[in-house]
Amino acid sequence: MSVLYCLRTKDVPPGEAWLSPVEQKTLAGLRVPKRRLDYLRGRWAAKQAVLAMCTHPILPCDIAVVPNAKGAPEMFLNGKLAPFGVSISHCQSVALAVVGPCSPAFGADLESIEPRSEPFLTDFFTPHEIAWIRSAPADTASLFVNLCWSAKESTLKALQEGLREDTRAVEVSLPSSSLPAGGERFSFQTTYKPTGEVFWGLAHVMEGQVQTVVSAQSAPDLRVVVPPQTLA
Ligand SMILES: CC(C)(COP(=O)(O)OP(=O)(O)OC[C@H]1O[C@@H](n2cnc3c(N)ncnc32)[C@H](O)[C@@H]1OP(=O)(O)O)[C@@H](O)C(=O)NCCC(=O)NCCS
Numbered sequence: 638m639s640v641l642y643c644l645r646t647k648d649v650p651p652g653e654a655w656l657s658p659v660e661q662k663t664l665a666g667l668r669v670p671k672r673r674l675d676y677l678r679g680r681w682a683a684k685q686a687v688l689a690m691c692t693h694p695i696l697p698c699d700i701a702v703v704p705n706a707k708g709a710p711e712m713f714l715n716g717k718l719a720p721f722g723v724s725i726s727h728c729q730s731v732a733l734a735v736v737g738p739c740s741p742a743f744g745a746d747l748e749s750i751e752p753r754s755e756p757f758l759t760d761f762f763t764p765h766e767i768a769w770i771r772s773a774p775a776d777t778a779s780l781f782v783n784l785c786w787s788a789k790e791s792t793l794k795a796l797q798e799g800l801r802e803d804t805r806a807v808e809v810s811l812p813s814s815s816l817p818a819g820g821e822r823f824s825f826q827t828t829y830k831p832t833g834e835v836f837w838g839l840a841h842v843m844e845g846q847v848q849t850v851v852s853a854q855s856a857p858d859l860r861v862v863v864p865p866q867t868l869a
Pocket residue numbers: 675676679707708709710724725726727728746747790793794795796797798799800801
C-alpha cells in the first residue's frame with residue numbers, strides 16, 4: 638500500500654523547524670520565492686505521507702527527502718535510508734507526494750489542465766498519442782493533452798530519468814476516448830519503448846488539475862489522504 642498525500646500552501650506549517658537539517662540547508666540556498674514554496678509544500682506532503690504510513694512515532698524533522706545523483710528524491714528516517722520510495726510534484730499552490738515500498742518503482746505528477754500549443758503536441762508526443770489527443774471532444778482537449786503529459790512525467794520519474802529522456806520514449810495508452818468528468822480515478826498504461834517496460838497508471842481529475850501515479854509491475858495500490866481544509 639502507498640500513500641498519496643495532496644495539500645495546498647495553507648496546509649504547510651510556518652517556520653522551518655519541521656525540516657531536517659539537510660533540508661534546512663537546501664532551503665537556505667533557494668532564492669526564488671516560488672521554488673522555496675514548492676520545496677516546502679513538497680517536503681511537508683512527503684513527510685505527512687510517511688507519517689500516514691508509519692506505525693511508530695517519528696518527528697517530521699527526523700524525516701529527510703534528499704535528491705540522489707539523478708535528482709530523484711530519496712527518503713531518510715533518522716539519517717538512515719528508509720525502506721520507502723517517494724515521488725513529489727508541485728503545481729500552482731498544490732503539492733502531492735506519494736510514499737510507498739521502494740519496489741516496484743513508481744512516480745507521480747500533477748499538471749494544470751490548460752491549453753497546450755500545436756508545437757508542444759508535435760514536439761513531445763508520439764503519433765499514436767497525437768491521434769488520441771486530437772480525437773478528444775473540444776471541451777476535453779486540454780484534459781487529454783495534460784493527462785498524457787502527466788503520465789509521461791510520472792513514468793520518467795519512476796525511471797529516475799526526468800526530462801533528460803525524450804518524452805516520446807514513453808508511449809501512453811488509454812483504454813477509451815471517453816474519460817470520467819472528475820471525481821473518480823481511472824487507469825492507463827505507459828510503455829518505456831527503449832526497454833519495453835510497462836507501467837500501470839491511475840489518473841485523477843480534481844479542481845482543474847490532473848494527477849497521475851504510475852507503478853511498474855502492477856497498478857498502484859493507493860490510499861489517498863487530503864487534509865480536510867484543503868478540500869474546503
Ligand atoms: C523530474 C522533472 C521532469 C520534474 O519537473 P516538473 O514537472 O517541472 O516538476 P514537478 O513539480 O512535477 O516535479 C518536481 C519533483 O520531481 C522530482 N525529481 C526531480 N528529478 C527527478 C528524477 N530524475 N527522477 C524522479 N523524480 C525527480 C523532485 O522531487 C522534484 O521536486 P523537489 O525538487 O521539490 O524535490 C524535471 O525536474 C527533470 O526532468 N529533472 C531532471 C533533469 C534536470 O534536472 N534537468 C534540468 C532542468 S530541464
